[in-house]
Amino acid sequence: MTADTTTPLAYPFNTADGLQLADAYEHARDQEGLLSVRMPYGEPALLVTRYADARFVLGDQRFSRALAAEHDAPRQSEGRNDRGILSMDPPDHTRLRSLVAKAFTVRAAERLRPQVKEFTAGLLDALEETGAPADLVDGFALPLPVAVICRLLGVPLEDRPRFRIWSDAALSTSSLTAAEAEANREELRVYMAGLIERHREEPQDDLMTALIEARDGGDRLSEEELVDLCVAVLVAGHETTATQIPNFVLTLLDHPDQLALLRARPELIPGAVEELLRFVPLGSGAAHPRYATEDVVVGTTLVRAGTPVLVAAGAANRDAMRFTAPGVLDISREGNQHLGFGHGAHHCLGAPLARLELQEALGGLISRFPGLRLAGDVVWKTEMLVRGPRAMPVAW
Amino acid sequence: MTGVSRSVRVDSRLCLGSGMCAAIAPEVFALDGDRARAREDGAEPDERALEAAEICPALAITVHEGTAVIGPRRE
Ligand code: HEM
Ligand code: SF4
Numbered sequence: 303m304t305a306d307t308t309t310p311l312a313y314p315f316n317t318a319d320g321l322q323l324a325d326a327y328e329h330a331r332d333q334e335g336l337l338s339v340r341m342p343y344g345e346p347a348l349l350v351t352r353y354a355d356a357r358f359v360l361g362d363q364r365f366s367r368a369l370a371a372e373h374d375a376p377r378q379s380e381g382r383n384d385r386g387i388l389s390m391d392p393p394d395h396t397r398l399r400s401l402v403a404k405a406f407t408v409r410a411a412e413r414l415r416p417q418v419k420e421f422t423a424g425l426l427d428a429l430e431e432t433g434a435p436a437d438l439v440d441g442f443a444l445p446l447p448v449a450v451i452c453r454l455l456g457v458p459l460e461d462r463p464r465f466r467i468w469s470d471a472a473l474s475t476s477s478l479t480a481a482e483a484e485a486n487r488e489e490l491r492v493y494m495a496g497l498i499e500r501h502r503e504e505p506q507d508d509l510m511t512a513l514i515e516a517r518d519g520g521d522r523l524s525e526e527e528l529v530d531l532c533v534a535v536l537v538a539g540h541e542t543t544a545t546q547i548p549n550f551v552l553t554l555l556d557h558p559d560q561l562a563l564l565r566a567r568p569e570l571i572p573g574a575v576e577e578l579l580r581f582v583p584l585g586s587g588a589a590h591p592r593y594a595t596e597d598v599v600v601g602t603t604l605v606r607a608g609t610p611v612l613v614a615a616g617a618a619n620r621d622a623m624r625f626t627a628p629g630v631l632d633i634s635r636e637g638n639q640h641l642g643f644g645h646g647a648h649h650c651l652g653a654p655l656a657r658l659e660l661q662e663a664l665g666g667l668i669s670r671f672p673g674l675r676l677a678g679d680v681v682w683k684t685e686m687l688v689r690g691p692r693a694m695p696v697a698w
Numbered sequence: 699m700t701g702v703s704r705s706v707r708v709d710s711r712l713c714l715g716s717g718m719c720a721a722i723a724p725e726v727f728a729l730d731g732d733r734a735r736a737r738e739d740g741a742e743p744d745e746r747a748l749e750a751a752e753i754c755p756a757l758a759i760t761v762h763e764g765t766a767v768i769g770p771r772r773e
Contacts (some may be wrong), residue, residue: 361717361729392722394745400752405756408714639715640730644723653716654755 303472310346313339313612314378314587318689319345321549323583327351327617336603339612344376347591347610348603353625356618359592359611361646366391369593369608376591376610378687381483386530386647388590389417392647398531400649401516401523401663405509411654414450418659421449422666434697435677442667443694444540447659451539453654455532457500463492469537470686487533491494495533509535535651542584543590543656545683545690546661552691554664555676557631564633565668574659575632579642581614581631584688615641657684671698679697704765705737706743706751711757719750719759726750729742734758743769 315324330337336348336355349358356382368391371384385387387398404410425442432441452459468490471483495671498514505511510532517523525532554561554574564574591610598605620628621641643650650656667674678695706726708713710733725741727734727750743752743761750771751759761769 357717362720362735363721363724393749396722396746396753398748401750403755407757408712409757559704563733592739637732645717647718649755687710 308338310340312339313341313347313349313376314585316583316586316616316689318586318684318686321553321582321689323616327558327614329619330388330614331617336600336604336605336611337421339376341587341612342378343373343380343590345375345610347612348600348605349588350600350611350613351617351621352601353618353621354614356613356641356646357522359600360641360644360648362598363392363647364595364598365592366595367590367592367648368394369595370591370610373593373608373610374490375593376483376612377590379480379483381480383483383487383583384583386534388534388648395647397522398527399647399651402509402531402535405512406651406654408654410420411658413653414454415662417425418446418450418662419451419666421446422662426666426670435695436697437542438548438694440550440693442465443663446547446663447540447543450655450659452559453537454509455535455539456506456510457497457536461493465493469494469541490533491529494529495538498507498528498532511658517648521569538650539652539655541686542688543652543659544576545686545688546582546584546656546660547692548691549582549689550575550660550664551667551674551696552676553582553631553692554576554668554681555674557600560631560633561668564664565672568665568669571665572657573635573638575639575657575664576640577631577633577635578660580625580635580638580640581617582642583619584690585616586687586689588612588614591663599667611643615644623645674698704743704747704768705742705762706740706747707760707762708734708736709758709760710735712756713754714758715754716755718755719754722753723747723750 315326330646331351338346339349350359367389369493373663402515425445429441448462471486501510501514513528518526562572593613594605594607596607622628643653675697677697680691681693683692714734715732717729719727719734723746726743726747734736748769750759751761760767
């Protein structure tokens with residue numbers, strides 16, 4: 303069959319103030335073919351909601367990220383961001399990725415574990431000292447990944463208030479005009495270019511210095527790519543993790559049996575993190591459309607060359623064709639090959655580091671605070687690509 | 699070292715199933731289940747296979763030339 307040509311449905315489906323997966327995804331997944339959807343800006347797209355289709359599209363070179371720049375790509379805000387590693391195709395993408403890959407292997411992340419443990423313990427100490435109630439986001443979930451990524455990349459922690467504003471704007475879907483969004487990104491780039499200059503003069507033992515060497519020594523990286531790569535690592539390196547920490551805590555508080563099991567058996571923490579990555583639909587909707595470079599059949603649908611495809615990983619992660627009892631949170635689940643970090647060429651660069659941070663964060667919180675509970679209303683982010691609490695008062 | 703045949707191996711105990719290798723070098727790697735494997739009918743590992751070995755987050759891929767390991771280049 304060919305793609306559905308009826309009026310595209312308004313997208314994204316998920317509401318911003320919660321972590322529910324919209325019912326519309328269930329319908330889409332059960333229906334044959336791919337659904338036609340329209341985002342607030344850009345041309346209509348086909349929506350992928352099944353696990354097998356999602357893996358296929360994300361893993362096949364005939365679907366291009368780079369082509370999005372040549373189209374009126376579907377997006378949530380007026381401004382567009384066609385730069386950076388997530389907007390490139392192999393072989394350019396692979397060249398960039400291979401320069402940073404070594405800093406983000408499972409082994410490299412493991413070497414950071416003691417440091418992450420130390421940061422975690424320090425923040426938990428500070429929370430205890432201040433006493434309950436406290437904001438889990440500001441007091442824990444945000445400063446942890448920020449400290450880790452700043453240390454790894456070589457960004458001074460004191461600058462956090464400055465790049466916080468830019469980084470918020472980078473992931474924002476709000477009413478910022480295209481010009482405002484671009485101005486924000488430019489400020490962050492100028493800041494990063496300045497830091498790079500300082501590192502050139504005084505090399506450090508950090509990722510920024512290693513990337514500078516790759517550019518200045520091997521000519522494998524343009525100056526613009528160098529700046530964009532550092533920006534990508536800084537922004538992608540903390541916002542998602544900072545959002546998933548409170549999301550995971552909330553989800554566990556919603557599933558007291560699973561929380562109790564985790565407390566009783568802390569060795570289940572790595573598996574619990576995987577299950578939470580599967581279960582929590584982080585995005586308000588799919589982002590980063592892939593463009594078909596030729597006619598490709600996805601499942602039973604013929605996707606014509608030049609058509610954008612959106613992959614809803616959150617929906618695919620609840621596909622009963624792949625996961626038994628997909629709507630059930632089961633921290634002991636086996637064979638949990640979820641799409642929470644994406645799939646294929648753009649599979650999350652920071653996945654090993656994010657896993658480790660989430661494990662340490664959850665492990666630290668539940669062992670230190672056996673009585674951890676909500677102590678007020680959660681304030682939700684409403685204008686971000688990722689969903690989660692902006693503030694989350696807790697007591698223990 | 700022409701004449702010495704190259705081969706590629708995936709350690710399935712390490713592989714995380716990220717799908718990166720199969721996405722960038724589909725002639726060499728396949729991902730039909732949750733783990734990647736070198737295709738039996740696979741093409742001779744080329745530059746892209748070496749790059750796959752470089753970017754694999756699990757360091758699960760090795761590229762061999764005769765008895766020597768030529769990829770990934772050491773950390
Ligand atoms: C819980 C935390 C995180 C989640 C859920 C997450 C999720 C994702 C997902 C789904 C993608 C793929 C996007 C796509 O293909 O459209 C991605 C890509 C990426 N992530 Fe993460 N991420 C997290 C943490 C991190 C961290 C800590 C870093 C640190 C460097 C990072 C850096 C990146 C980068 C650079 C990309 C682009 C990769 C590429 O285009 O090759 N992420 N992430
Ligand atoms: S890149 Fe590495 S971890 Fe990813 S599928 Fe290939 S072998 Fe497995």
